Amino acid sequence: MANNGSSQHFHSLGETFQCLWDGEYAGLHCNDLIFGYNTSNHLRDHHGIRGSDDLLILCRFLSCNTMVKKESLARHVQATHLGIRYPCNTCNQLFTRIYNLEVHQRSCP
Numbered sequence: 001m002a003n004n005g006s007s008q009h010f011h012s013l014g015e016t017f018q019c020l021w022d023g024e025y026a027g028l029h030c031n032d033l034i035f036g037y038n039t040s041n042h043l044r045d046h047h048g049i050r051g052s053d054d055l056l057i058l059c060r061f062l063s064c065n066t067m068v069k070k071e072s073l074a075r076h077v078q079a080t081h082l083g084i085r086y087p088c089n090t091c092n093q094l095f096t097r098i099y100n101l102e103v104h105q106r107s108c109p
Contacts, residue, residue: 010085010094013037017082021047022060029062036084040074049073 011017013036021030021043034042043049049057053071061081068076078084079096086101087094090108095101 011083020062022063036078036082039077
């Protein structure tokens with residue numbers, strides 16, 4: 001999904017973020033510091049997100065409560081909760097998926 005607002009602030013995979021995955025008790029979060037590129041490993045190793053890629057998982061980041069497939073959970077957290085975007089170096093459009101950026105760059109002037 002592209003965003004034409006080139007003046008908007010965005011984050012990158014190399015930044016450090018606070019994990020706000022809800023714990024067992026209401027109002028308590030994980031609070032670990034993680035790099036954006038390590039989201040998937042953190043979810044697996046610290047929150048027990050395991051199973052087949054088609055397994056439906058309830059996103060507990062800030063009580064989001066969105067159901068997503070396990071294979072999409074890290075990307076969902078990165079795009080929706082961490083604000084990670086991939087900018088086009090030519091026109092400054094922002095994308096939530098690196099694949100969409102790569103497709104866009106093939107035809108960007």
